[in-house]
Amino acid sequence: MKTLVAFIDRLIPSDELGPGAVASGAQIYIDRALAGPNASEKDTFVQGLESVDAYAQRVHGAALAELSAEKRDEVLNEMIESPFFNRARILTLEGMFSDPYYGGNKNFAGWDLIRYPGPRPAVAAGDQALNADVKPYRMSAYGIKYGH
Amino acid sequence: MAISLKPADVVVIGLGAAGGVAVLPLARAGLKVAGIEAGTWMDPHLDFHADEVYNNVRRLVTSSSKAQRECPTVRATTSQQARSAGVHPMMNAIGGTSIHYWAQSWRLKPWDFRTRSESTRRYGPNSIPAGSTLEDWPLTYDELEPYYDIIEQEVGVSGKAGNIQGRIDPAGNVFEGPRQREYPMPPLRGAGFTDHMMDAARELGWKPFRPPAAINSQPYRGRNPCVFHGYCSAGGCHVGAKNSTAITTIPEAVRTKHLTIFDKAQVTRIITDSNGRVTGVNYIRDRKEYFQPAKIVLLAGYTYENSRLLLLSKSKAYPGGLSNNHGQVGRHYFGHWVSNVSALFPYDINVWYGLPAQGVTVDEWADDSFDHAGLGFIGGASLHVYTERHPIDAAAMNTYGRAPLFGSAWKKFVHENAGRVASTYLQTNTFPYETTFLDLDSEVRDPLGDPVCRITFGGVRENEQRALQHAQNKMEQWFRAAGAIEVTKPPANGPRISTHAYGGTRMGDNPETNVVDRWGFSHEAPNLGILGASVMGSSGARNPTLTLQALAWRTADHLVKNWKSLAG
Numbered sequence: 001m002k003t004l005v006a007f008i009d010r011l012i013p014s015d016e017l018g019p020g021a022v023a024s025g026a027q028i029y030i031d032r033a034l035a036g037p038n039a040s041e042k043d044t045f046v047q048g049l050e051s052v053d054a055y056a057q058r059v060h061g062a063a064l065a066e067l068s069a070e071k072r073d074e075v076l077n078e079m080i081e082s083p084f085f086n087r088a089r090i091l092t093l094e095g096m097f098s099d100p101y102y103g104g105n106k107n108f109a110g111w112d113l114i115r116y117p118g119p120r121p122a123v124a125a126g127d128q129a130l131n132a133d134v135k136p137y138r139m140s141a142y143g144i145k146y147g148h
Numbered sequence: 149m150a151i152s153l154k155p156a157d158v159v160v161i162g163l164g165a166a167g168g169v170a171v172l173p174l175a176r177a178g179l180k181v182a183g184i185e186a187g188t189w190m191d192p193h194l195d196f197h198a199d200e201v202y203n204n205v206r207r208l209v210t211s212s213s214k215a216q217r218e219c220p221t222v223r224a225t226t227s228q229q230a231r232s233a234g235v236h237p238m239m240n241a242i243g244g245t246s247i248h249y250w251a252q253s254w255r256l257k258p259w260d261f262r263t264r265s266e267s268t269r270r271y272g273p274n275s276i277p278a279g280s281t282l283e284d285w286p287l288t289y290d291e292l293e294p295y296y297d298i299i300e301q302e303v304g305v306s307g308k309a310g311n312i313q314g315r316i317d318p319a320g321n322v323f324e325g326p327r328q329r330e331y332p333m334p335p336l337r338g339a340g341f342t343d344h345m346m347d348a349a350r351e352l353g354w355k356p357f358r359p360p361a362a363i364n365s366q367p368y369r370g371r372n373p374c375v376f377h378g379y380c381s382a383g384g385c386h387v388g389a390k391n392s393t394a395i396t397t398i399p400e401a402v403r404t405k406h407l408t409i410f411d412k413a414q415v416t417r418i419i420t421d422s423n424g425r426v427t428g429v430n431y432i433r434d435r436k437e438y439f440q441p442a443k444i445v446l447l448a449g450y451t452y453e454n455s456r457l458l459l460l461s462k463s464k465a466y467p468g469g470l471s472n473n474h475g476q477v478g479r480h481y482f483g484h485w486v487s488n489v490s491a492l493f494p495y496d497i498n499v500w501y502g503l504p505a506q507g508v509t510v511d512e513w514a515d516d517s518f519d520h521a522g523l524g525f526i527g528g529a530s531l532h533v534y535t536e537r538h539p540i541d542a543a544a545m546n547t548y549g550r551a552p553l554f555g556s557a558w559k560k561f562v563h564e565n566a567g568r569v570a571s572t573y574l575q576t577n578t579f580p581y582e583t584t585f586l587d588l589d590s591e592v593r594d595p596l597g598d599p600v601c602r603i604t605f606g607g608v609r610e611n612e613q614r615a616l617q618h619a620q621n622k623m624e625q626w627f628r629a630a631g632a633i634e635v636t637k638p639p640a641n642g643p644r645i646s647t648h649a650y651g652g653t654r655m656g657d658n659p660e661t662n663v664v665d666r667w668g669f670s671h672e673a674p675n676l677g678i679l680g681a682s683v684m685g686s687s688g689a690r691n692p693t694l695t696l697q698a699l700a701w702r703t704a705d706h707l708v709k710n711w712k713s714l715a716g
Binding site: 013020073115129 | 197199201205337340344376377378495502535540544553554559562566
């Protein structure tokens with residue numbers, strides 16, 4: 001989990017545009033996915049994390065979580081063509097931009113980032129106008145207990 | 149030993165898009181219909197959600213587990229080992245794939261029914277793609293028109309006519325064949341972006357229109373209109389605005405009290421007697437095996453499963469599989485060539501909400517709408533620009549080399565651009581070829597121990613490739629005219645496995661090259677009918693569902709009118 005957090009924290013960092021993947025709980029989404037619906041890829045994914053740490057150790061002298069943000073960015077860049085990077089990125093996007101019901105996208109930080117106004121019960125024609133400034137509808141499809 | 153049940157007049161195997169409409173005319177005629185469906189009723193409150201992970205990432209509506217364990221294998225050529233295609237949205241549920249489809253409800257063009265003779269006449273015999281087994285359909289558009297009309301009314305289709313009995317209306321599709329009357333509902337409203345694209349097409353001199361959909365644009369027969377909430381694709385409709393057979397023709401047939409539904413029942417074999425007539429079907433429910441006798445069997449599974457069940461149903465009369473004494477089952481199969489040309493705009497196009505059927509279509513570059521002389525292909529593709537964009541998919545957008553794939557610079561890029569990407573659906577006129585076919589896999593088996601279907605997709609198809617590339621270039625031209633700053637054209641390739649899968653039990657007059665006759669009944673087993681896109685011998689440049697439903701109703705209607713001779 002430490003390595004995963006150190007990794008996705010650089011994929012989508014917290015900055016002046018708002019919370020990043022970790023602050024939004026993407027790691028919770030990934031953890032739950034690998035424990036359940038994505039269990040078949042869990043071993044491969046964990047091995048991928050281990051090899052990231054082994055690489056960081058060998059090339060940069062410490063496990064990923066022990067490296068500075070700049071060094072971690074270097075590691076990510078160096079492995080950007082690898083299947084693990086691609087898969088970790090996809091799972092992080094799923095966590096960050098899915099319904100908060102799944103554990104990520106806390107306070108709708110992911111949807112705010114890309115300016116997605118959220119599922120709503122009915123969409124008026126004006127909500128589909130070009131350049132419309134649609135007021136975000138902050139509601140999980142599974143009800144207010146998952147965030148509103 | 150199978151438990152033998154009370155005989156039915158007609159057994160329908162599969163209550164999806166095709167079987168789900170065929171049961172209605174049969175039940176209305178008072179025939180005792182047994183509808184056997186491997187899935188069951190889906191619940192709009194429990195099964196349908198405005199949730200991208202549920203619908204699109206985990207595909208929980210489209211991929212019922214049983215169907216996935218029957219997923220076909222694929223290979224390029226006969227010399228290769230076939231591998232599982234992974235997942236496919238063929239469906240076990242009452243309503244079948246019509247539950248989660250885009251509900252685009254097209255009629256084919258008159259040209260689609262006569263492509264071989266029309267192309268030969270206009271461009272010469274060499275215009276027919278080499279290696280293609282294309283034949284003219286055994287019926288014309290005019291013969292199918294009354295059945296298109298019935299489906300549009302019974303299921304409920306919204307749209308704008310472009311040709312009513314020869315009167316052309318440029319608000320609709322001016323390239324369509326003549327219709328007897330207007331659609332029962334006006335088209336779905338446009339979105340700001342699709343209206344903008346419509347203007348851009350008109351400036352190019354093209355004739356754009358709002359396409360037809362089995363989605364309610366207004367209340368229809370007691371059902372709700374669409375709410376445009378943006379989770380239509382690969383999902384079911386929680387308000388009942390998407391007119392799947394589960395909420396239209398099937399409940400209507402149930403009300404006649406002549407349709408009995410056997411759900412969670414998997415048909416394993418169609419049974420034949422020594423004279424070559426079918427006598428009923430064996431199915432498994434709760435691990436018990438039953439025999440449902442019937443005077444007529446209508447096979448209405450997904451295209452892959454139709455061929456598979458016939459090939460599995462071997463008997464003395466049909467040693468190579470039911471209705472396969474001419475070796476035609478699985479032949480003339482093809483998957484629809486489709487493509488997404490995407491574009492980035494320098495402003496917010498706001499297509500988050502809506503649905504894939506809410507859009508604008510251009511038909512100038514499809515079918516034989518334009519002169520093909522010297523182009524090196526026949527056919528083309530329809531161009532369709534649509535709404536509905538989900539947040540994970542949007543965030544995973546192409547960065548067009550304008551930003552890195554992660555970090556703060558990426559965040560800034562998606563913050564600005566995730567709501568500025570447009571998607572399209574290009575559908576190519578696709579034809580059957582000698583080297584593209586279905587058979588049974590030699591190794592992979594389903595949980596019952598039966599081989600799954602195997603797809604051999606054959607070699608390079610230059611005709612479809614050129615037709616699609618031509619259409620992709622037209623799509624780029626349209627996007628540029630509308631102000632796009634980036635346009636991405638994927639390679640023009642055919643599918644390995646397809647949601648628009650055709651053939652395998654092709655319809656035609658010649659029993660040497662076709663499995664069913666012009667009415668949809670087997671050339672070999674006279675009381676076996678086959679429904680679905682598996683009877684279609686060419687795709688058209690548009691979605692298959694309305695056509696396969698019109699054909700299914702027509703087969704059922706033919707059965708009712710000729711009951712004595714067909715039922716024996």
